[in-house]
Amino acid sequence: MATAKKDFYEILGVGRNATPDELKSAFRKLAREYHPDVNKSPDAEEKFKEINEAYAVLSDSDKRQVYDRYGAEGLNGMGGMPDFNTIDFSDILGDLFGFGFGGGGSSRRSRNAPRRGADLSMTLNLTFEEAIFGAEKEVQFSRDETCTTCHGSGAEPGTSPSRCSTCNGAGEVRSVRQTFLGSMVQVTTCPTCNGTGQVIASPCKTCRGRGVEHRSVKKTVSVPGGVDNGTQVRLAGEGQPGANGGPNGNLYIELRVKEHKFFKRRKDDVVLDLNINMAQAVLGADVEIPTVDGQTKLNIPAGTQPGKIFNIKGKGVPHLRGTGRGDQLVVVNVEIPTRLTAEQRKLMEELAHTMGNEVKPQEKSFMDLFRDVLGG
Numbered sequence: 001m002a003t004a005k006k007d008f009y010e011i012l013g014v015g016r017n018a019t020p021d022e023l024k025s026a027f028r029k030l031a032r033e034y035h036p037d038v039n040k041s042p043d044a045e046e047k048f049k050e051i052n053e054a055y056a057v058l059s060d061s062d063k064r065q066v067y068d069r070y071g072a073e074g075l076n077g078m079g080g081m082p083d084f085n086t087i088d089f090s091d092i093l094g095d096l097f098g099f100g101f102g103g104g105g106s107s108r109r110s111r112n113a114p115r116r117g118a119d120l121s122m123t124l125n126l127t128f129e130e131a132i133f134g135a136e137k138e139v140q141f142s143r144d145e146t147c148t149t150c151h152g153s154g155a156e157p158g159t160s161p162s163r164c165s166t167c168n169g170a171g172e173v174r175s176v177r178q179t180f181l182g183s184m185v186q187v188t189t190c191p192t193c194n195g196t197g198q199v200i201a202s203p204c205k206t207c208r209g210r211g212v213e214h215r216s217v218k219k220t221v222s223v224p225g226g227v228d229n230g231t232q233v234r235l236a237g238e239g240q241p242g243a244n245g246g247p248n249g250n251l252y253i254e255l256r257v258k259e260h261k262f263f264k265r266r267k268d269d270v271v272l273d274l275n276i277n278m279a280q281a282v283l284g285a286d287v288e289i290p291t292v293d294g295q296t297k298l299n300i301p302a303g304t305q306p307g308k309i310f311n312i313k314g315k316g317v318p319h320l321r322g323t324g325r326g327d328q329l330v331v332v333n334v335e336i337p338t339r340l341t342a343e344q345r346k347l348m349e350e351l352a353h354t355m356g357n358e359v360k361p362q363e364k365s366f367m368d369l370f371r372d373v374l375g376g
Helices: 008-012 020-034 044-058 061-070 072-078 090-097 128-133 278-283 342-355 366-374
Strands: 099-101 120-126 135-146 172-179 182-189 212-223 232-235 251-257 263-266 269-276 285-291 294-300 309-312 328-334
Touching: 008 020, 008 044, 020 044, 044 061, 061 072, 120 128, 120 135, 120 212, 128 135, 128 251, 212 232, 212 251, 269 285, 278 285, 278 328, 294 309
Parallel strands: 120 251, 269 328
Antiparallel strands: 099 182, 135 212, 172 182, 232 251, 263 269, 285 294, 309 328
């Protein structure tokens, strides 16, 4: 028992203006550190008594007011120091260690309380076009469903579960032991029914008493236009079933988009590398090119340089969170022939003679120009 010379505020490590929440927080921390079940030091029990004594006084507004004015001696007029057998620390210590004091402390959360089912996850492959325009896709996955034989009871048809006699249906059992603080009640899961509160004498042969059976399920998924590789789609309530009336979990579908033969994606733009020949680049031409919407015409102006990027508005990916679409970017590459016919070679030699041998260093590389157009 602490003497009048000891300062309760100092014992708890708080100031004299500490709020009730600050007192409670300080007590939680010290109780966890010095509880004899945790701390095996020789003086841990005495220190723990001291901490409890300080908190018992300071957590009582009337006793704290007397203590602040007259010190511990002033408490003698209120019946002396607290008797630990009459103090209920179950609210705090029960949270810390999983037990209560006496027989009337509130138990921890009921084992039979509703619990949400687990989430499930899977992957779904899409073509490039499906990712851009969206699609209705059928997915198949496995999950637990109510047993068709016992209809979820877990018992063979014609029988039913009975209340567990060990825990009387509570799903938990209590053991009492005496400590210097009084009777301590420790709550554990019932070993007979494993926390269900029920015993099944004749388990269902289909589900082996689980009440659910693992089955394959098919669902249709609406994939919105504009999704990308790694986008996740959630199907609410399509995961594992909840327990004791709790809600089902969710099904999360991660999308995988296959690469396209021609197109590449850059955010909401579609990029197409287009090879043209020297004559088309020099003289200009109208060419047919593919887009995600089908073929379209593109005018190549005379004198088009390698690396030139043409922007076709509205031929890209629909904005997933908004309206409109991105663009199609056509990156021109001028093919240099590696084999020439005799006539082609003669024409090239004549062209080379008229153009001379002068060369000009380039101020920006092709990659610099590409980054300028695409914004990094």
